[in-house]
Amino acid sequence: MTDYLQAVSDMLGPAENRYADPAAWIRLEQEIGRRLPADYKAIVDAYAPVRLHGHLCLSSHPACAWRSLGEEIRSDAEGWNESRAWEADDLEPDEDPRVICNRPQITFGSPDGLIPLASTDQGAAIFLAPEVHGFPDGIVVQGAEGDWAGHPMHFAEWLYRYLTGQEMAGWDSAAPYPGPVLLEYLPTAPDERTREVYGPERRR
Numbered sequence: 001m002t003d004y005l006q007a008v009s010d011m012l013g014p015a016e017n018r019y020a021d022p023a024a025w026i027r028l029e030q031e032i033g034r035r036l037p038a039d040y041k042a043i044v045d046a047y048a049p050v051r052l053h054g055h056l057c058l059s060s061h062p063a064c065a066w067r068s069l070g071e072e073i074r075s076d077a078e079g080w081n082e083s084r085a086w087e088a089d090d091l092e093p094d095e096d097p098r099v100i101c102n103r104p105q106i107t108f109g110s111p112d113g114l115i116p117l118a119s120t121d122q123g124a125a126i127f128l129a130p131e132v133h134g135f136p137d138g139i140v141v142q143g144a145e146g147d148w149a150g151h152p153m154h155f156a157e158w159l160y161r162y163l164t165g166q167e168m169a170g171w172d173s174a175a176p177y178p179g180p181v182l183l184e185y186l187p188t189a190p191d192e193r194t195r196e197v198y199g200p201e202r203r204r
Helices: 004-012 022-032 036-045 069-083 095-101 155-163
Strands: 048-052 057-058 115-120 127-128 139-142 146-149 182-185 196-197
Touching: 004 036, 022 069, 036 057, 036 155, 069 115, 069 182, 095 139, 095 146
Parallel strands: none
Antiparallel strands: 048 057, 048 182, 057 115, 115 127, 127 139, 139 146, 182 196
């Protein structure tokens, strides 16, 4: 059985752990009324704030004042709750987040709702769901075209599959990149600039 957290770490290289702080995660989880998956927290602790693969943004951390994950979750959830983008009448059952998550309605940022985890600069949004087709703490994505997809897997597996070029961020989103993964460490203060680092050479 694949250890996807280790597989992601192998692709991204040594952890920087710039903001790792267990107390910050406890405060965030108390605010949203829900525990976040251990693999997601480990990846965010190790690398965030960062952009991966040129597109995927883990752009905040609960212990980073300038890029606060708590503030980002609250702001994004408020926007999603106002837009009610899941209410389209023409969604097929396999693309309806209510069916995917086995919920009569969808909320964002709530203990039993979708929690924003990441996004892409191409317009996709990645969420933690209470369940995905019966799988607890699965991943739901709204792609750039407005399509919804459920991935009954943990975040580390979703990220591994994304980084290996599989279609994980919505319709027609597969983008295999040869060579090492690009990590762009984002500024966390006004006087900082984005810093680019490459992960190890990938095994074929």
